Amino acid sequence: MRSGRRxxxxxxxxxxxxxxFVGVVALLLLxxxxxxxxxxSLSGTFFQNFASRFPERAGIRAPLLGTxxxxxxxxxxxxxxxxxxxxxxxxYAPRNWATRAIQTNITTLAxxxxxxxxxxGLAFFVRALDLGRSVLAGAxxxxxxxxxxxVMAAQEAIRAVPHRVREAAYGLGATRWQVVxxxxxxxxxxxxxxxxxxxxxxxxGEAAPLxxxxxxxxxxxxxxxxxxxxxxLPVQIFNWVSRPQEEFRHLAAAxxxxxxxxxxxxxAVAILIRHRFEDRY
Amino acid sequence: MTIPSPVxxxxxxxxxxxxxxxxxxxxxxxHAALAFCAGVSALVTIxxxxxxxxxxxxxxxxxxxxxxxxETRWTPSFREKHFGILPLLSGSLLVAGVAGIxxxxxxxxxxxxxxxxxxxxxxxLLKPLLEVLxxxxxxxxGYFAVTFVTPALRFLFPSAGIFNAASAGxxxxxxxxxxxxxxxxxxxxxxxxxxxxAAHALGAxxxxxxxxxxxxxxxxxxxxxxxxxxxxxxGETMVVSMAAGNSPQMTLNPLESVQTxxxxxxxxxxxxxxxxxxxxxxxxxxxxxxxxxxxxxxxxSQWVLARFRGGRP
Numbered sequence: 001m002r003s004g005r006r007x008x009x010x011x012x013x014x015x016x017x018x019x020x021f022v023g024v025v026a027l028l029l030l031x032x033x034x035x036x037x038x039x040x041s042l043s044g045t046f047f048q049n050f051a052s053r054f055p056e057r058a059g060i061r062a063p064l065l066g067t068x069x070x071x072x073x074x075x076x077x078x079x080x081x082x083x084x085x086x087x088x089x090x091x092y093a094p095r096n097w098a099t100r101a102i103q104t105n106i107t108t109l110a111x112x113x114x115x116x117x118x119x120x121g122l123a124f125f126v127r128a129l130d131l132g133r134s135v136l137a138g139a140x141x142x143x144x145x146x147x148x149x150x151v152m153a154a155q156e157a158i159r160a161v162p163h164r165v166r167e168a169a170y171g172l173g174a175t176r177w178q179v180v181x182x183x184x185x186x187x188x189x190x191x192x193x194x195x196x197x198x199x200x201x202x203x204x205g206e207a208a209p210l211x212x213x214x215x216x217x218x219x220x221x222x223x224x225x226x227x228x229x230x231x232x233l234p235v236q237i238f239n240w241v242s243r244p245q246e247e248f249r250h251l252a253a254a255x256x257x258x259x260x261x262x263x264x265x266x267x268a269v270a271i272l273i274r275h276r277f278e279d280r281y
Numbered sequence: 282m283t284i285p286s287p288v289x290x291x292x293x294x295x296x297x298x299x300x301x302x303x304x305x306x307x308x309x310x311x312h313a314a315l316a317f318c319a320g321v322s323a324l325v326t327i328x329x330x331x332x333x334x335x336x337x338x339x340x341x342x343x344x345x346x347x348x349x350x351x352e353t354r355w356t357p358s359f360r361e362k363h364f365g366i367l368p369l370l371s372g373s374l375l376v377a378g379v380a381g382i383x384x385x386x387x388x389x390x391x392x393x394x395x396x397x398x399x400x401x402x403x404x405x406l407l408k409p410l411l412e413v414l415x416x417x418x419x420x421x422x423g424y425f426a427v428t429f430v431t432p433a434l435r436f437l438f439p440s441a442g443i444f445n446a447a448s449a450g451x452x453x454x455x456x457x458x459x460x461x462x463x464x465x466x467x468x469x470x471x472x473x474x475x476x477x478x479a480a481h482a483l484g485a486x487x488x489x490x491x492x493x494x495x496x497x498x499x500x501x502x503x504x505x506x507x508x509x510x511x512x513x514x515x516g517e518t519m520v521v522s523m524a525a526g527n528s529p530q531m532t533l534n535p536l537e538s539v540q541t542x543x544x545x546x547x548x549x550x551x552x553x554x555x556x557x558x559x560x561x562x563x564x565x566x567x568x569x570x571x572x573x574x575x576x577x578x579x580x581x582s583q584w585v586l587a588r589f590r591g592g593r594p
Contacts (some may be wrong), residue, residue: 013398019390020399020407023462026455027414030425037428084318092315104583106322111579112572113516115543116329118550119568123332127556144325151322154286175304196414199383204416208518208543212550234420234519241386241424241523249428256421263416
């Protein structure tokens with residue numbers, strides 16, 4: 001009886017250990033496979049060339065620059081609005097049903113499928129506002145997608161600022177905005193920036209919403225203005241994986257390496273900021 | 282930093298009332314601007330509902346709601362058109378079902394390991410790895426499905442197609458695994474220490490403590506994580522488009538190709554279609570079904586979580 005319980009106990013522990021390593025093994029297989037497939041295709045011309053029907057001449061110039069355009073534009077649009085919303089909800093909003101509804105709404109929007117944002121972008125930005133299949137329409141769509149994530153991260157950072165900081169500033173006669181502007185936001189900034197970078201790295205990896213607003217995978221120029229058509233790395237990867245020829249798989253793997261390096265460096269910056277400014281109060 | 286002059290007592294309580302000078306006007310403007318930012322999220326939801334609804338209404342003037350909900354064929358691009366959502370819905374459910382079978386037990390077991398068994402050192406090593414897994418873009422998962430999981434499945438089951446629901450489901454399962462693990466772990470760690478101590482004192486083994494005390498006490502948090510993860514699986518687009526294919530059919534066999542709601546919408550986005558056409562409106566009708574299902578699941582998960590925060594010891 002007693003030993004039965006022990007045997008079951010150690011079997012169960014083994015199962016939990018195995019389950020934990022499923023994710024780790026999957027990660028290693030994925031990264032290993034991508035590296036093995038893609039490293040050979042990384043070269044100077046791969047970064048300089050535009051898309052091509054011929055795999056040996058195809059490159060990621062347009063999608064890489066498109067992704068950088070989207071990254072900058074999305075950050076410029078999404079971060080100010082999201083931080084404003086977070087400040088309002090934490091520092092200004094009355095505690096009533098309307099605030100609770102907005103809060104629930106933000107959490108729910110964070111879980112809305114990205115393809116639904118794509119449909120919204122197609123109907124509203126591309127068509128109703130007549131922005132066309134432009135890099136601006138793409139950036140606006142991605143902004144809507146990541147705003148809830150930034151709002152929630154910024155709220156958490158603002159909530160972590162101790163109350164005594166606010167009380168002290170109010171005690172000196174500061175107005176509410178002065179308290180927010182000179183005390184709360186500076187103290188919460190590392191957390192806000194970290195959250196914003198992580199959200200932007202989510203935006204950089206998205207393909208589905210961009211395909212919906214009309215990112216093309218075969219363009220031989222880079223965006224010059226906000227109204228220009230565009231493509232992005234995930235869209236190009238999707239296109240290359242969908243082709244039957246083996247060579248395009250290698251190109252896809254090489255583009256994945258570039259995308260992952262970009263994402264990992266963004267994450268590294270976020271982690272550095274988090275560690276550098278941790279526990280200021 | 283400028284130190285504001287110590288006037289305006291009570292400015293904290295009523296920043297928008299009081300003296301009415303230029304400083305108050307500025308405060309009021311800022312207040313309004315910030316409130317507008319918070320209102321944007323409500324606008325996004327209203328806009329989404331409005332957009333989906335208006336185009337879907339256009340769709341339902343041409344196709345009856347009854348046909349949409351009960352017809353078992355989905356052939357919008359054939360000459361003989363049928364608009365039954367059931368094949369797409371069953372495709373989505375099949376993929377999400379496989380993903381759930383992969384991710385829910387594995388994620389819960391991993392959460393038990395991280396919360397109950399792993400030492401701090403191991404935990405600090407594994408948690409960041411799971412975060413990396415959670416941050417990998419979905420197209421990369423799609424690539425993994427097509428180049429690794431599908432060939433492996435076809436080796437094990439020669440009857441599996443080049444596109445099949447199992448490959449997509451397994452990879453979507455790996456994709457949602459970090460979410461299940463970390464949310465369930467949060468729920469388990471929130472269970473108070475003294476419950477574990479009491480069970481240990483009564484002679485329970487650590488496994489019995491996990492299964493009969495900790496997991497039941499964290500059940501609502503675990504359930505919330507399950508619902509949220511399945512909603513993510515239903516909304517996933519790229520992996521299913523790349524690995525499950527685009528054959529709308531009602532099947533329970535995961536080795537066959539299916540088309541999910543999301544894959545259908547993406548396929549529409551890839552093709553050239555004219556605004557206002559039936560094809561265009563079809564996207565919105567399917568999008569509305571997807572939106573309603575995932576929103577209901579997200580709200581359900583929040584509701585379960587709110588109960589869990591409210592009551593338990």
